[in-house]
Amino acid sequence: MDRDSVQRWLDSYIEAWRSNEPAQVQALFTADAEYRFHPWDEPLVGAAAIAEAWMANPDDPSSWEATYEPLVVTDDVALATGHTDYRFENKVYDNLFVLRFADSGRCSSFTEWYMKRPAVSEA
Numbered sequence: 001m002d003r004d005s006v007q008r009w010l011d012s013y014i015e016a017w018r019s020n021e022p023a024q025v026q027a028l029f030t031a032d033a034e035y036r037f038h039p040w041d042e043p044l045v046g047a048a049a050i051a052e053a054w055m056a057n058p059d060d061p062s063s064w065e066a067t068y069e070p071l072v073v074t075d076d077v078a079l080a081t082g083h084t085d086y087r088f089e090n091k092v093y094d095n096l097f098v099l100r101f102a103d104s105g106r107c108s109s110f111t112e113w114y115m116k117r118p119a120v121s122e123a
Helices: 003-019 022-026 047-056
Strands: 029-036 064-072 077-086 089-101 105-117
Touching: 003 022, 003 064, 003 077, 003 089, 022 047, 022 105, 029 047
Parallel strands: 029 105
Antiparallel strands: 064 077, 077 089, 089 105
16 A cells, blocks of 8 residues: 555545445455454444445535645555544544555455544633
C-alpha cells in the first residue's frame, strides 16, 4: 500500500458509512477481516459480520461529517488520523485507525481509537 491507496480506501470507508449499504461496507474488508470499534474489543470477524454490525445502528448520513488521512504507511500497515463531527449532537471525535491490508487492497484488520473533544466554552 502507498499513501494514495490508503487515502482511496479511507474515502471509500466514508462513502460506505454514508451509504448504509452492506455491500459497500463488505467491499472494504477481506472475508476474514477483524474489526474492533475499540482496541479492547473482541474483534468482529468477517466482512459480512462487520457490515451487519454497521447496519445494526446506522448513522443518518446528514448527521455527521468525517475527514481521515494516512499518517504512516508501510507495505501492509497504515495509521490514519482524522475527526468525526456529529453536527446535531455538538460532538467531535478525534480518530486514530490502525489498518492492516491484504494484497488485494482490502482491509484485513481494523482497530479504531477515538477520543471526544472537550466542549469549548464561549467566553
